[in-house]
Amino acid sequence: MPVARPETSDARVIAHVDMDCFYVQVEQRKQPELRGLPTAVVQYNEWQGGALIAVSYEARSCGVKRSMRGEEAKAACPEIQLVQVPVARGKADLNTYRSAGSEVVGVVSILAQSGKCERASIDEVYLDLTDAAESMLADAPPESLESIDEEALKSHILGMSREDGDDFKESVRDWICRKDADRRDKLLGCGIIIVAELRKQVLKETEFSCSAGIAHNKARSYLFSKLASGMNKPAQQTVVPYAAVQELLSSLPIKKMKQLGGKLGTSLQTDLGIDTVGDLLQFSETKLQEHYGINTGTWLWNIARGISGEEVQGRLLPKSHGSGKTFPGPRALRSLSNVQHWLNQLSEELYERLSSDLEQNKRIASTLTLHASAFRSKDSDSHKKFPSKSCPLRYGVAKIQEDAFNLFQAALREYMGPFGPKPQGNKKETWRITGLSVSASKIVDIPSGTSSIMRYFQSQTTIPSCSASGFPQEHVAVTPSASESCSEQKSAETLPAMPEEDITVTYTSPDLDNSYRDIDIVLEKDASCQSNEAKEFPTQSGTQTKTIGRKINNSKEKNRGMPSIVDIFKNYNASPQAKEETQEDSTVSLTSNRGNLSSSTNHSSEVNQEVEDRRDTEWGYKVGEIDQSVFDELPYEIQRELRSFLRPNKRPNSGKSKSGDGSASSSIAHYFQPLKR
DNA sequence: ACGGATCCTACG
DNA sequence: TCGTAGGAT
Structure with missing residues (x-):
């Protein structure tokens, strides 16, 4: 299932951001009376009170768990508020959650403009903050800051002993500002500050709280944002320093690893007699490959060491x-x-x-x-x-x-x-x-x-x-x-x-x-x-x-039934550079009932310009190469439109200026563009 | 390389 | 549990 990706670069800063009990928060924003109450979202009501699909932290502490039925939840926590998923056309309708999800992705991607952002699910994103962290380290390293954000000081730093109160925050501050730290850890320190700021902004813009994991690759940040937020409390952020990885993994139950929660994980337990990720270390790469094939084998070998070279894709929209x-x-x-x-x-x-x-x-x-x-x-x-x-x-x-x-x-x-x-x-x-x-x-x-x-x-x-x-x-x-x-x-x-x-x-x-x-x-x-x-x-x-x-x-014999226009666009979009720019074309619908954050104004012109720049060189088709019969069948208006696309007026190549004013600022505001209303 | 079908995994 | 998603083969 999983496939191995060798670690390409050493010191990335990758964050995984995960909304806390997302559907519940969506409902609580819609009905603020529910805030702070034990709440769960259920789907359908007919049979045993419906199935729980999201549970608030208050309800969790009453012992309510996901994949309980509504009635069980009532039994465990009589005062629980059950909100039903909307129904349309006789089926559950998740649109409100979907659009709340795109709202979040939109906000995050704007905030993280300097880094790549990937929509991992309806309520999760990955961020590649390497560039932002590096610039911060160069321009305004944490130790140069007069004060560190409170939110950042609440971070969990794995491997660091935890005491309560100011002592704790003091030691977090020390860790972030340590002068003699490994460069990789210094970058993580910057990541802490950036993510803390980002999470605060997300809360401000969307009213949703979230948790985050910050580490050197996707696997680690994912794992620890999940582990930490799954533990007890919402709105946490967790950092995984390089040196802490091995020990943490060594005792981690194998089934907790992403991708190992199912059959593969079970097979590791039963066939190899393994319980923790650490146990995996005994097996040579070839041994694992023998058991699980070349791809899965190498992936296992790597993941046991917390190695994962998977990149953050700049994709903000679902693929299906x-x-x-x-x-x-x-x-x-x-x-x-x-x-x-x-x-x-x-x-x-x-x-x-x-x-x-x-x-x-x-x-x-x-x-x-x-x-x-x-x-x-x-x-x-x-x-x-x-x-x-x-x-x-x-x-x-x-x-x-x-x-x-x-x-x-x-x-x-x-x-x-x-x-x-x-x-x-x-x-x-x-x-x-x-x-x-x-x-x-x-x-x-x-x-x-x-x-x-x-x-x-x-x-x-x-x-x-x-x-x-x-x-x-x-x-x-x-x-x-x-x-x-x-x-x-x-x-x-x-x-x-x-x-x-x-x-x-x-x-x-x-x-x-x-x-x-x-x-x-x-x-x-x-x-x-x-x-x-x-x-x-x-x-x-x-x-x-x-x-x-x-x-x-x-x-045309081939492409039966395929609207040719799709072919044309497909070919157009297949051009090498055209993609990966989902950052800029973030026409993510920010259909919030509050602010209307159309990210377009700034970017769309740039995008259009880019499109125009590529027209002549990168269209898969040139106008003469489109089968005339195909072209003729298109509605006239589209023919006209396509002609203008296919014969562009050449424009001077304005090399896509990397956004950012370049002015060094000692404030972290430099790394974020505040949202304009 | 690519695309259809199938399987697996995860999560609100 | 259901409704969705993504990725590997």
Whole structure:
């Protein structure tokens, strides 16, 4: 699973910042009355009071633990406040937490402007503060400061004996300011001050408290930010000096290490008889490689020594979006139309999130994947894996819904295999669906400032046929996108008709205002979705926009079903330098109900300029190289826009000035740009 | 090198 | 527990 990365440079300063019981804090910010009370966030309420997914520190001290049910929590702590995760479309809706998460990432990335910042999860970031720490050491080393921040003095310095009160803070100060310290430790000392300041700012800007680990690499900072915050208290920061690493690891239970909490960790315990990380040291690198393969073996050898060369990626946005739901036990889905109903819900949510991503971050996803889990009762291998399927992603709710359903049916046929779709003349299916999810991946940036492209995709979101005409439509037409790209290419073969119940399925489709309205559609009895004569939605009178994907497919053999514009952007974005600059293009949506921190003003011009600088040299396509038939199929506005992109007016190469005024300041404010309101 | 499918891991 | 994510193979 894990892979080894040799340590590249010696003295990095890496911080892992982790929000304390994040969902609880989000709810407490929304409902300040809850602050200070034992609180937990639960998801669903029906069964045993719902499942706890986040627990406040007050509740933890009452003995409430994550992965208790709501009722257990009430028993352990009668005064606990249980807040429910919002529900939308019949499923948990995590959007409020997601946007609070991007709010945090946005603030952190701005504060850490001088260093790389990586969104590690909804509430965690890694920071590479090496440069900031080095500049501080050069310009304003801690010992030169007249006073050290109180927050910094509260840090835990591992390996340092801990006494209470001022003595403790005094010794922290001494450690930070020690003149004869190892350079690596001095850098960590700077890291302490920087992170303390950053955490204070995050609290001020977002009202969320967080904990942090500061060390020389990701593995160490992660581990100790987790260990420390998991211990007892929120809002802690922990430093791992070089010299303390070995001893701390030596007695650390192996299962506590990231990546070793599961099967691999268990295997180490049982197969090698190991309990602590220190125990791993006895095994030679080759021995570990023999047991666990070359990659995992070397990784283990390294991690036992706290070595990890993994770099902090400058990525502030997620790499995929997914929407899923489980249907445990008796709630398992037993009919195709029920599956379709839920796929429609999930697809709707997914589309909504793709739309925001497009709007806010100018990104488009290009792959749609369907995952499901299932079992077949009353049969030998009742727990065969349900295969995943993917296809090119077409923008538009109805398209995603269609494609998802088609992917599902393809997967189901494969899953059922020889059993065939209709094993007995019985009424009910033999399969049960216990989980469904749709996800969108391979997300690429599109050049900013191309407004017509935005309009193009927006127009794609309207369903021309039914919403305008009001005619009931048979909506399960096969589209080339999903059906052709599914594994079974025997397109000529008529697929076995799936039994379909008479049922009213609610389709929802966005109208022009992006608000949703419901349209009831009665599925035909034999909605043998499977006629492979691709039925196109009747191209609607009013709509200019064409489904470019298909037409292009006809003229261009490869890339079936893939909107060519995605190809173009993909190629564009594949240019070597284009990425890694996620720092600057931090169009992270700072959709806070309080401050509106649009980070753009400062940066966007710079980004645009950069984009323009690369145009001529780094576009994967030159205008003449784009297949004319592809180009012609694009909406006129986009053609025009692309032409202007492809033939840029050359501008003087203004070497991207490293932001920062260069004025040396003795204040740490130098390392942070205060947020402007 | 790349992409689809599968598996594993982690966490609120 | 569920709903999401990321990474390795």
